[in-house]
Amino acid sequence: MLPGHIVIFLIVPVFSEGCCAGNFQKKRTGLEQNITHQHYRVVEGESFMMPCLKCVNRNMAVVWSRTREGRDGKEQPSFHCGREFPAEAKHSGKYTSLTCGSNLSVHLQVVEKSSLRCFQPEETSTSLLLAAGGEIPCPGLNCSDNTDVRWYKGNKTVCERRDCCVKNGRLHLCQVKKQDTGVFFCDRQVNERGVRWTFRRSVNVRAVPHFSPSYRPTISHPVGKTTEKVELGRNHTLTCEIYFPFEMKFSPEVLWYMNYGGNTNNATPLPLEPHKQEEVEPRGFKVTQRAIIKDVTLQHLNNTYTCIASNAVGNSSVTIKLERKIKVKWPSLVGYPIVALVLVGGLGIVLHVKWLELQLIYRSRFQHGKHDIDEKEFDVFLSYVWSPTSADVEGLLTPSFSSRPENYAEACSSSMDPLNCEEGKATQRPLEVLLPRVLEDRWGYRLCLLERDMLPGGAYTNDVVLAVQRSRMLICLLSADYLSNSNAVFELESGVQALLQNSSLKLLLIRTSRASASLVQPKPPLPILVQRALKVLPSLDWTSGKPGRPTSNFWETLRKRLPDHRVQLVHSTDQ
Template sequence: MDAKYLALIIFCYILGRIQGCLIGKCFSKSPARVFVTEGQHVRLACNLCNASTPLDMSSLQACRFNITWYKHTSEGGHKNILGEADRITYEETSLGFWPVFVNDTGSYSCSVFNRTYNVSSAVTSLNVHKYERLCDVHFFDHVETIGKEHKLSCPNLEIYNSNEDNIMWVKNCKDKVHTGNTYTISKVEEKNAGNYTCVLTLGKDGMQYNVTRTIRLKTRDHIEPFIPKLIYPGRREQIDVELGVATEIKCKAILGYKNNEHCMLYWLFKERDFDVNGEDPVYESRKSPVREGNRTYQINTLVFKRIEAEHLNEPFICKLNCPETDLNGTVTLLEKGKRDCSLIFLLLFTTLAVIIIIAVVYARFKIDLALCFRDLISMDETLQDSKEYDAYVLLLKSKEALICAEVEAFALKLLPTILEQKFGYRLCIFERDVLPGTASVDEMLYYINKSRTLIIILCAEYIANDSSMYGLMTGLHQALVEGLIKPILIEYIPIRDITFLPLSLQLILKSDRTVKWTNESQPQNSYFWKKIRYLMPAKYTKAAKRS
């Protein structure tokens, strides 16, 4: 005997034993139901068992396994299906109808056998309906959330091994929407709901037959995930109660859109829980969740048969424990009329402290804040008031020549250098701007009336020069009585005794419109010059903005 022929016989024997054991030990599938429209093509698979490896027809035939299909009769028997003019065909392990008719409706099963084994499949129920349109009467239901992507794949076509380009998708039996095995809706809308039929076209003997599956797509509104919340009590609640009086405290939580069985709502006191509907002086009264609108609420009541002293000033904790969250609310019972005032005192103390801090900050930085605000909004108070000068400078000369020279240098050089050149003010200085030989009294009064501010430079208690005194009194009269001009008193040298000064000067010295010159006053960003600018009318210049 040829060695190759002998090896083939041994291989078939071994394969037959393995396949026979496999088939004999498989469990049959549960009965299947197939729905199809008359005139279409349909295949019934010989699903013999739940094994992951499908039956291989070539292996079965090589090892002398036979497959036979039967149609069960109404009398309880079955008849062998031998084919009907090639309309019913065996196709490997499946049974094909080209096409299927209404009278093909019935129950079918297949049998695989050899000399050792004979195993029958579960019954497959074939339901054939008359239907003039393309759509099926059997649907594969899909539900998708509005706004999400959804892919429709033509189901149960594995047996055809078809090219996906041959599949056409039709919506609601009339509108062609896609060609291909999968139809993707990138963003589902309500209008996308409907019946989607996938149509596979197969050819046989010059004829074309359809295989259809219909998916019924339903849409649902997008619902944001809801995290349970504790409504009452809050983190620190206080309730006034009376000793010996029965009291109830309700703990309320919202669980979500439906009852959340994984949530627990309960009370704790000093890390101990309470009996439910018990006989203890304090117990819990729980009720079933209730629906309010589209939400589910849980209420758990803590019942005090009578308030005891031990219940006062201690937190009772209502705890909501869920997989998504863990929340606590506390209630403290206070005896009526004896509420703890510590929180009130703390609130008052905090408020007073804040007021004091604000007052100190304002007093310390008032001038800086005011100048910053002026520059920020470009404030200018020198517009449209018909005044020619921002300030009239009145120098009160001392009897001492050395002091007089020092003050004149300040008034005639330093003061205009800073205020005029740096900050854009226009000054009227009698000694500099009034022509010699004119009537000093009249000229002084004239220029004072054309100025917005009267700057008085004072360097000693003793004042000489009658014309200056006259101008001083005239200007002070307008400033203090008529209110036509605002005074600024510069105390260049400290005044030891103010009683020698006129009363009007004494009043200004005691007011906030006095500025004292010190050794630190030289820089233009010193407190001295800031206060001079603060007392002067607001005037916007680019130089002031940069400072």
């Protein structure tokens, strides 16, 4: 026989099976252009897709909305063309598209499965073998003599651009591809009382690499003839990971066995946890099976453990052993010095970082050196910012203490709360106005005020440093204005530096109501030394406008923190 004749005989069977290479179906969309009113009938529970039309404005999506006829004004369903949805009885009705005008409509009728003469659920799904030819039957075709069937995937005919054909109502694919997984629609025409209905059925298609497993399972973990570390007295989990080839009715079988003394003939199944399963394309399925050994003992170390996975082709197994995990214990002669070294190193780091704060805490609270009182010219150096409000109040102050009657002065001098006197009636008075009068007029302390006691024409920085050194105590009235004033901040910084150099200086911060939390980092930023000092230096809180016990507590606490009284207040008496 000639070689040419052999080639002819090989080609002829392909055509005889009806795969119709090159016999494309005529292009046709879901709704023909010359039909303005289309009627669709679908089965409840099956997938459906509203047709897409070629409207004037192609950029707008076609949305089908049901009309309100007989619906009592309730919200009506709407569907985008080209989107699949399961048909329900409530979807029956007439639909129009505002995009393409009301002259086009779709009538949808959803029928119950029980109303069909023959309904076979298995016809609505099928599986096809990849890279081979396949056939998709149209559901219910056996109960009808109408074999004129149109097949669609989405809104496009199936055989429009691929090798396939429709034979006796069945769709024949010459070569199944991975993209064929999805929903196919088959349409048949039914005439009823002069109305032409398109009876649409859906088929769920799945393209699979093979119907039955082609090889036995592959165990990826654990690897054979290995050991796993375990701790005695604790639970241990054995994990087996297996890859199964694809099969239509997948039911994995994975078991763990304990072999006594390593003898596989003397094995006992281990309790298993529910397996985990996931599909891995295109290989098939990955299964993870775990077994737990409770309270591992020395006896468990003498046994071996086997994981066995089986399918229709065969089984695979892997065997492992358990090995005791040895805890590393440092000898005490080595461990204790290392721990001590780590603690000392950590303490050194903390001291290095916080050394400045620790110095300030110690010098400001616990160490005030003995010194001759007469060595200092001033008792208190008062640092504050003179605000416009303070200047206004200063002009309204009452006459000085010396002009008061004798009995009045004695009462005020003995009182711990200057606000009890007439001069303290206005509790709204700023502290920078009130405090100098209390310290000097009431309590007899010698006060240093830069604007009053410093000679003009000198160097400001030198005057501040000298005034701090000649004072027994520095009091700073912190406020929002104070923290934003460079001169005031310099006075505070000079006091902190003097405190670090001379332990005899006392330093007190009084936070007024004008101090704002937002000025913790004012612009320009505070010096680092000042920032760290503000966290640890002794402080008092003053809130104006609150007479009574809180104000009295403030003056009592302030009096206790002031230096020892060196000048007793003497009142002249006129007998």
